[in-house]
Amino acid sequence: MKIVFVGAGSMAEAMIKGMKNSNEFKHTDIWVTNRHDNVRLNKLSENYGVKSTYDFPQLFDQADIIILAVKPKDAKEALTSIKPFYNEQLLISVLAGLSISFIEHILARGAIARAMPNTSAMIGESATGLSFNSQLSDSQKDVARSIFSSIGSVTYVEESRLDLVTGLSGSGPAYIYYVVEAMEKAAADLGDDAMPFIIQTLKGAAHMLETSNQSPENLRKAITSEGGTTEAGIAELDCRQVKDAFAACIKEATDHSERLRRQFEQTHSS
Ligand SMILES: NC(=O)C1=CN([C@@H]2O[C@H](COP(=O)(O)OP(=O)(O)OC[C@H]3O[C@@H](n4cnc5c(N)ncnc54)[C@H](O)[C@@H]3O)[C@@H](O)[C@H]2O)C=CC1
Numbered sequence: 001m002k003i004v005f006v007g008a009g010s011m012a013e014a015m016i017k018g019m020k021n022s023n024e025f026k027h028t029d030i031w032v033t034n035r036h037d038n039v040r041l042n043k044l045s046e047n048y049g050v051k052s053t054y055d056f057p058q059l060f061d062q063a064d065i066i067i068l069a070v071k072p073k074d075a076k077e078a079l080t081s082i083k084p085f086y087n088e089q090l091l092i093s094v095l096a097g098l099s100i101s102f103i104e105h106i107l108a109r110g111a112i113a114r115a116m117p118n119t120s121a122m123i124g125e126s127a128t129g130l131s132f133n134s135q136l137s138d139s140q141k142d143v144a145r146s147i148f149s150s151i152g153s154v155t156y157v158e159e160s161r162l163d164l165v166t167g168l169s170g171s172g173p174a175y176i177y178y179v180v181e182a183m184e185k186a187a188a189d190l191g192d193d194a195m196p197f198i199i200q201t202l203k204g205a206a207h208m209l210e211t212s213n214q215s216p217e218n219l220r221k222a223i224t225s226e227g228g229t230t231e232a233g234i235a236e237l238d239c240r241q242v243k244d245a246f247a248a249c250i251k252e253a254t255d256h257s258e259r260l261r262r263q264f265e266q267t268h269s270s
């Protein structure tokens with residue numbers, strides 16, 4: 001099955017690495033192109049054994065799946081360059097803020113899926129939201145699911161929910177890294193010893209959330225002794241309205257995904 005990535009940046013690399021490591025896809029079936037950075041393409045070929053070219057007839061010849069992984073600002077140009085070679089095969093876009101209807105508008109036909117993965121795809125731990133238009137066959141839906149299940153979890157969502165998935169889990173790893181940066185800074189006195197404590201604490205908490213059948217609230221309460229250290233620490237978070245800050249963060253990222261789509265569609269509607 002020939003899979004072509006149009007766009008060879010962070011997200012394409014995370015997916016390629018995850019797909020290769022899953023052993024569900026042959027690296028020799030994966031092709032990749034970008035705008036004009038041959039050094040980058042050679043590096044991806046060396047690291048993951050994928051094929052690369054700027055020769056579009058060769059790139060799209062017998063392609064079963066096209067994965068669009070460019071920045072939204074480059075989407076119209078990329079889709080326009082794909083169009084002459086597009087043969088109604090499955091096209092999967094991973095772009096934030098680019099609707100299926102816009103892609104349909106440019107390509108005028110075809111089976112279009114939209115996915116919102118995250119960069120933890122690189123280690124097979126993405127949380128991906130996936131939507132389809134009405135043109136996908138059952139086998140195309142299965143193959144789209146299998147691409148994203150090879151790089152983590154995949155959940156079908158209505159396209160209208162993808163802005164929220166983008167604000168929650170597409171951007172989500174960055175929020176966690178932000179919290180880790182803050183924890184590391186706060187524990188600077190531990191020097192190089194701080195990070196192993198933080199990483200194992202995150203891993204343990206994530207594993208407890210996944211396996212314990214307990215709500216996060218109950219898990220938190222189980223740590224919080226009356227008059228104890230956790231109570232004292234959480235009181236500082238409450239006092240600084242950290243829960244409200246997270247709610248605002250996710251709402252703003254979600255709203256921004258929607259804004260990007262509207263701006264994009266206004267700019268490129270002709
Ligand atoms: N980085 C992330 O954490 C996530 C990114 N995304 C989405 O993935 C998309 C790509 O993001 P990144 O990989 O971070 O961007 P990036 O900037 O690292 O890579 C973009 C790639 O597109 C290529 N490109 C630009 N114009 C092109 C054209 N006309 N034809 C072919 N290739 C072209 C560039 O050369 C580059 O290889 C974005 O739309 C973003 O919304 C989705 C989920 C998470």
Ligand SMILES: O=C(O)[C@@H]1CCC=N1
Pocket residue numbers: 096166170171
């Ligand atoms: O920041 C962004 O726009 C992209 C989409 C989700 C993660 N990164």
